[in-house]
Amino acid sequence: MxxxxxxxxxxxxxxxxxxxxxxxxxxxxxxxxxxxxxxxxxxxxxxxxxxxxxxxxxxxxxxxxxxxxxxxxxxxxxxxxxxxxxxxxxxxxxxxxxxxxxxxxxxxxxxxxxxxxxxxxxxxxxxxxxxxxxxxxxxxxxxxxxxxxxxxxxxxxxxxxxxxxxxxxxxxxxxxxxxxxxxxxxxxxxxxxxxxxxxxxxxxxxxxxxxxxxxxxxxxxxxxxxGPSDEPTSLYAQVDEVVAAFLARGRVGEDGKHEFYEKDEKARTVTMTELGAETVEEMLQAAGVLPHGGLYDLANVSIVHHVQQSLRARTLYARDVDYIVREDKIVIIDEFTGRMLEGRRYSDGLHQALEAKEKVQVQQENQTLASITFxxxxxxxxxxxxxxxxxxxxxxxxxxxxxxxxxxIPTNVAVARDDQDDEVYRTAAEKYEAVAKLIEECRGRGQPVLVGTTSIEKSEIISALLDRKKIKHSVLNARFHEQEATIIAQAGAPGAITIATNMAGRGTDIKLGGNYEMRLALEPGVDPVALKAEIDTNQAKVKAAGGLFVIGTERHESRRIDNQLRGRSGRQGDPGASRFFLSLEDDLMRIFGSDRMGGMLQRLGLQEGEAIVHPWINKALEKAQKKVEIRNFDMRKNVLKYDDVMNDQRKEVYAQRREFMSAESVSDIVAEMREDVIAGLVANRIPEKAFPEQWQSAELAVDLNRVLALDLPIVDWAAEEGIDEVHLRERIEQAAVQAAAAKAEKFGEALTNYIEKSILLQTLDHVWKEHLLGLDYLRQGIGLRGYGQRDPLNEYKREAFAMFAAMLDELKERVTGALAHVVVSETPAAPPPPPPVPMVESHPLPGHVAPELALTEPVVQESDRVRPFREDEVDPAKPETWGITPRNAPCPCGSGKKYKYCHGKI
Missing domain, CATH: 3.40.50.300 (P-loop containing nucleotide triphosphate hydrolases)
Structure with a gap:
């Protein structure tokens, strides 16, 4: 008050x-x-x-x-x-x-x-x-x-x-x-x-x-x-065939629920029931897709992932609503504009699942090389x-x-548009009939109409209805922006009827009577004076008929989109009107609306073909929209909280890259890395305050040969009287400096600088890419920490920081090892740049990724990268039987070392 x-x-x-x-x-x-x-x-x-x-x-x-x-x-x-x-x-x-x-x-x-x-x-x-x-x-x-x-x-x-x-x-x-x-x-x-x-x-x-x-x-x-990953695409088609048969086998109960799965349209997720999991496991085994063990065995996690995405593709994503099939490709339709988004792909294998569903060529999954939120x-x-x-x-x-x-900012001329109360019908068919009736009324008096829809499918339903009634109209959906602007610019002509997705043509004014500049450009040879007179006459007719009438065929989940649609009418003080037509079958009413609304309308005695119009209905719908807006805001805030962690690291990595590129020479940086690597190797083999006889001297000699290509008598040095860890490290550093100086003298200063900078930058990119993949895995599973009464965000911050520190250590070791082992057979006149990596640019769409996956895309599951195998299949003497071994896993050869220090060394 x-x-x-x-x-x-x-x-x-x-x-x-x-x-x-x-x-x-x-x-x-x-x-x-x-x-x-x-x-x-x-x-x-x-x-x-x-x-x-x-x-x-x-x-x-x-x-x-x-x-x-x-x-x-x-x-x-x-x-x-x-x-x-x-x-x-x-x-x-x-x-x-x-x-x-x-x-x-x-x-x-x-x-x-x-x-x-x-x-x-x-x-x-x-x-x-x-x-x-x-x-x-x-x-x-x-x-x-x-x-x-x-x-x-x-x-x-x-x-x-x-x-x-x-x-x-x-x-x-x-x-x-x-x-x-x-x-x-x-x-x-x-x-x-x-x-x-x-x-x-x-x-x-x-x-x-x-x-x-x-x-x-x-x-x-x-x-x-x-960039492309090594994941084969054939599994998507195999799993899709099984899932299609699986869904056909299940029954739908009287409550409309499928016995094999439960879906949440708000979160766009689908979960198998216990019966569904048992059934799909049997079907996968029968089809040979699941050769060993049960569906939820560790070695079969990748198959679970494929089944889950195939289920989402078949139960949550509809052709001509969420995507279209064009030229043997799945093309996403933007839920906000209805436009085709060439080059965009759904995340986490969902796009591949849709390709398998629609029987088009399944493209490879990709691995994140770089990402940033808006x-x-x-x-x-x-x-x-x-x-x-x-x-x-x-x-x-x-x-x-x-x-x-x-x-x-106030308008230059007061808004004269009449925003009428919503009309609510029981079914979508009744609603569309009411829309068609209003369109006929407007056409009869020469009033232009703009019909806003939320999807291509719904715009085509209305278009088909108007075709049956022989009402001439234009349809705007998933076209090029230039065509879009041309059509929308003429939507104010007398009697023009334009069906468009809610934001189509945004940025182009709808001028009553028609757009003079656009028509002049599209009709070469036309008399400008006569055209101007025609448009002025048409403008007077349209104003007399009431201006542009905007019809909304459904409330959008955001009030802003509805306001944008309404705002197409009544520009610069022009007359105009707007009205929304709704039904209890609309997505917003069905998913987010009050459960009591349907019962309330029935108690009011709503008959077929009748509508209820009341300001209370508008308020109830506004409350439903606010719920969705709050939920979407929370989702965006959640994305940002996690991305802020990565953002700090991204800024640091990008600043380092720029520093490396701008430096005349990175020799000092490389030398510092080499010192840190030697200190780490020595500390790993010589425990703090240990006696020389407790040192792992032979192992240290092997490590130095592997990383620094130095064959040093570490065992003999360790046996000397009065030697300690500091003196030993100084000798190793001196030997490493001499080896690097000899190599630099052999290559020459210019080539040495080029090699050091190239290896430093390429290795930084490589470890950063691996780090991004690790953060993807961490992000997907971190929510489970909540069950242990731990804050997932704090856990993510802590582990991401530890992973970043480990990435920097890995960078130092890889750069040092690569420079120690580099060999130039002949000096090139102009060293070529590194080969380009084939890259795909994508912007996953809001609403088309599960909330827990909304941070990054595309993602490759760890279990997808490691080939499922049984212990008896691995032969330590045959690397071809090892599958793809993670760098930090024990080497399958049985040496006891990590793979990156053994057969996976640089």
Whole structure:
């Protein structure tokens, strides 16, 4: 109550922020006559003057009013657009490193030019991040005219660019690109072997367009660069055949549950019942897939993994909803946009299970080489800002994760859209009939309609229904962004009916009467004057008919997506309306809605074909959506907590790589590693405070020969009078230094530097890759520690730290051993770079990985890498019978040493 009273007197924090910004708007407006009087040359010369003032000690805040006035004047001359006062406020919010929430159609693309220009004056580079390639190209081309007029360069980052072009784009004052490309370039840079091959500049300032989509919706899973593993793919097809027969054999009870498994659609997991486990075990044995032991024997863990993923593929993932089959490939459909995501793959073998299910070629699983979450990538920018039409519902998450506050910018003209109450029906069929009836009514009065759906399957159901009723319409699903923009731009024409996934065409305005610029580009030879007159006439017709009517066919799990769909109507004060049609069979109602809602509607006497419309229903649905939003926020926070552990290690490794690459010579680093390795070897064979007769002198001599290629009389030295561990270590170090110096003299300084740096970098990459794999395994099983009353996160931190320390020790030993054994038969004129590793870039989709697997992808199970075998199959004399032996396991030859010190040595 007190808070409400305080807000009434002092205003909200948003009101107070806007009041401060409006004072600066007045200062910018006061400069307009002076700036407008400048000719083009004088206006363009302002950029050089601003940079000189920055060099003289002024700050960007000092320049802001004049710089914004310059951008507004340049936009009038180059683009024919003048920034509104509310757009100036939006630009100041972005410059302050906050999120600017502006309704659809308020010109966010133009708003960004203000903060982009001001911050680009520093010469440190500004990144503008968009949700797709089409918008990146479009905005860079359109706004690049403005920046070019003012003397700034613009680049664009999209897939398929070669390295020089990519490097030049990053070198521009302003760089447009997609979130995935920026992130993958960062990971790729940290896999390069020369500084001059890197493309990214040091991070400075980024503005994220559709910030909620990128920093919220896509942040539940990381970006991953992976390489091929040795895992065969035939097992997926074998297991899928068994699982298909297994599911067909089971019965479904009266309660709708299958006797062999239980599934949780909220968590997207499936678990076999005891009967199911027994049945599938028998079927696998009969099919020869499970030759030895039971399903849950240790040697058969990989088969359990394959069965589990095949079950998920067949019970939780539907064709034309979660994915489509195209050109003998499984192509994922983004649950938020309905777009095809070429190149993306589901995690942890799920994609391979779907390939086996759909009888397309099963691709190899991959092993993680590098990964980063969007949270940790975007937090690399010292200054980050964003803009969207829907951010307030997630304001807490933006503040907690990114330290970004949200400022709601008022519209230039008041919103006139009529947001009507939801209509709830008993069945989906009744709901679709009601949607079709409303579409017919709108078409009869010439009112354009945008129908939002949540999947391709549902958009096709509505399309088929309209076809039967002979209602002409356009369908937008899983098409290219360019086609998408073309169709969505004309969705405001009189009587136009467009069916689209909820966010299709985001970034392109729906203008009532049609889009003049788009039609002019698509219809060469058309008379511009006649076209403008036609569109003006159509616009008047559409406004008289009530503007764009947005129909939602289902509530999305996030209120933001619903608000985005609604926001397509009523831009810049245009008339419009929106209404959502729901049924008790909708996923949100079925999975997250109140169990009492169905009973309540029946008690109210709801008949077939009738709908219930009441504000209480809206509130109940909002509560259900809030439940899902909270659950998804918890999932993203959980991902981030675990990734923060890896992030600290990733920063350290990447900093080390950069240090190695920038150093003229790494000889001192290598020498320090060699000393640490010798100290470790000596300490391993000479216990603390032990007498010389207790030393393992012979074993130490073997270790030194294995690692350092030194044949030293350790046994004789140990027998000398008065020798101690310190003197022995000094002799070994001296011998190692002499051997290294002799090798360096033989190779020459240039080649020695090259060899040392190459081995150091390649070995670091190798042990880091193995470490990532180890963290994957640790992450998957760490949740079980909770049953022992231990905090899984603390356990993960502790063990990950120990693994990182072990990785550094392994790095030192491998580098030292490799340099000691390296041989150059002839001196090459120009040493070739290391061979490229075939890599796959992927971004697992939110909602398509089980929560416990949402951290990394793809993952290879340890049991998948070690060939199942029986003890009597292993012949110590025949390495081909050993399978793939982990480096820290005892060597199968029977020597008693670890494999890495015996047959697996470098």
């Amino acid at each position: 007190f808070a409400s009273f305080a807000r009434a007197i002092f205003g909200t924090s948003n009101d107070r922020a806007l009041k401060a910004y409006r004072r600066r708007v007045a200062a910018i407006n006061a400069l307009e006559p002076e700036i407008s009087a400048l000719d083009d040359a004088a206006l363009q010369g302002k950029t050089t003057a601003f940079r000189a003032r920055l060099d003289a000690g002024e700050t960007l805040d000092d320049l802001l009013p004049e710089a914004f006035a310059v951008v507004r004047e340049a936009a009038k001359r180059v683009l024919g657009m003048r920034h509104f006062d509310v757009q100036l406020i939006g630009g100041m919010v972005l410059h302050d490193g906050k999120i600017s929430e502006m309704k659809t159609g308020e010109g966010k693309t133009l708003v960004a030019t203000l903060a982009v220009y001001l911050n680009a004056l520093t010469g440190l580079g500004v990144h503008v991040v968009t949700v797709n390639d089409y918008l990146a190209r479009r905005d860079a081309a359109q706004m690049g005219q403005l920046y070019g007029f003012l003397g700034l360069s613009t680049g664009v980052i999209v897939p398929g660019l070669d390295e020089p072009t990519r490097r030049a784009a990053y070198g521009a004052d302003i760089t447009y690109g997609t979130n995935n490309e920026f992130g993958f370039d960062y990971l790729r840079d940290n896999m390069k072997y020369r500084l001059e091959d890197m493309v990214h500049r040091p991070f400075h300032f980024a503005i994220v367009d559709e910030v909620d989509s990128i920093l919220i919706d896509e942040a539940r899973t990381p970006l991953i660069i992976s 949270q940790n990538y975007f937090r690399l920018y010292p200054k980050l800002a964003g803009m969207t039409g829907t951010a307030m519902t997630e304001a807490d998450e933006f503040e907690q994760i990114y330290k970004l506050s949200v400022v709601e």
